[in-house]
Amino acid sequence: MEPIRYDAGPHLVMLGPSQAELSERDDRELVPAIARGDRAALVALYERHAGTVLSHLVLLTGDHGFSEEILQDTMLAVWCGAGRFRGESSVRSWIIAIARRQCRDRQRRRRPGLVAQEALADRPATEPGPEEQALDRVSAQAVMDRIKDLAPHHREVLGLVFGAGLSLAETAEVLEIPVGTVKSRLSAARAALIRSMPERGRTS
């Protein structure tokens, strides 16, 4: 029989340096942490950006349920691909670029042309109070009707700049086009939108 070795057991590593609170961590620290398998860092990154990404996806697809699925795929891709983030773009535009690819892949798999706009109207707003909500829903629906008539690349550039709040340079990176093209596309998108809702535009 082997003697009992009291030093043979497992040792839990304890009392390491205390980590900064996740909420204080900067995006740029979160991504390498995710690459190391830090699940809490993924949650923190999600809490910071998921709302924006989802909103952009809804703008692109018009479908909440579908957009939520793409958001999940996006976060899984972030989980698996965090090690490949080179820090050349902002974390937000990196995530949105991933979401864009996921969206494109999904749409390819799905039959194109099935983008359901009704889904948007069916969905109760969650944020504002009841009265505000009712008002918002009416106008949001009206605006959405206008925006859904825009060409997809117009919707997308508007979403990136005004929804996700990306700079024109970041938008160019996400779309993989020159900044000059972003500018002309953005202007064209605005013109198309304003044409479709004259009451909001400047009457010249």
Next chain:
Amino acid sequence: MTNASAHLSLEELVAASRPGVAGLANPHLQQCPDCRAEVEQWRATAQAVRQAAPIAAPPPHVLRGVLDEIDRPLRGASARRGRRGVLLLAAAASAGLIAAAGYGLWPQGSGTGPAQTPASFDAQQVAAMGLLSTECQSLKVAAGTLRSKDGSTLVVETAEGKQIKVDASAASRVTRQVAGSLSDLSDGTRVMVRGEGDEAGKTITAETVLVASAQMKLPKLPEGMGSGIASMMASNGTAMGTVSDVGSDGFTVTGTGGTRIRVAASGSTRVVKQEQARLDQLETGKYTVVVGTLNSDKSLKATTVQQDSLTNGARPSLRNGFKLPEGFGSGGPKDLPSLPGNLGDKLPKDLFSGLGCDSEAIANTALNGTTL
């Protein structure tokens, strides 16, 4: 760069139209109606876009789905983070303890040494007796209900109904679990906590706190997983480590990799501690773990006896909606003897992996997998 008299560039117009930017932030706007009108149009556009797709937190099921997916043990695709890491994570979170991991989740080890069976019994025979093997050649484990005791002779019945005769006359350590209180906790106390974790794995509302004795070794967590594994376990309601910052509302547990988990505790939190006991204090009908060497008559000569006199080997209470990974057994070590015989002793060996011939650590692992 910005000359007060030059018209604004598109970048500047867009920047000026962002929410929260004061109306005439740019001096040029004060004197140029054309640019003001431009900004106004961009503002209307921006507002329309935000109205069309307002930014709101996604419903909770979205994050839940993401986390379930990364926690899932057996992804078909090898595209995940690497099989072993995922397996380890899944195992750690599922029963709350590495100790409870087994059941085919672990990669069947290669090159981990020769088969470890006593001279007179092979792995099949050991399993057939209802005993668990460890990575220590001589030590076997009997885990089940204490059926009878007669002096220093005990009979432990496994979940499978196998009865194992135990000679505890030379047991170097006999313990039982007794109720403690939050006042047993102070800086430096080592604990295992089980309760309800939050999504991010930062806090746990404790249901049970197991106070580890000075000699007790906490199960080892897989290395190289960073703080992810600790926070993942926390999100599934388990934390292990050292206590600090004890307050009226709870305490902090610092575990693997220095991850700090805040534990909320209250009067309803059950505190369990392990206490040295005499053989005659052991109660029949309670969940009991015996570690010892196998005699040729198939009885077990005990080195360590531990009894769970409080929770009686109750299964780990998993968070609502949390499912054990596929292939995982129905509970903790209590269920191990019911493993199909053809799995040999590999799984139990992995269960007690890293514990060597530390009889007490093996017993703790077997006992606490069900306590928490």
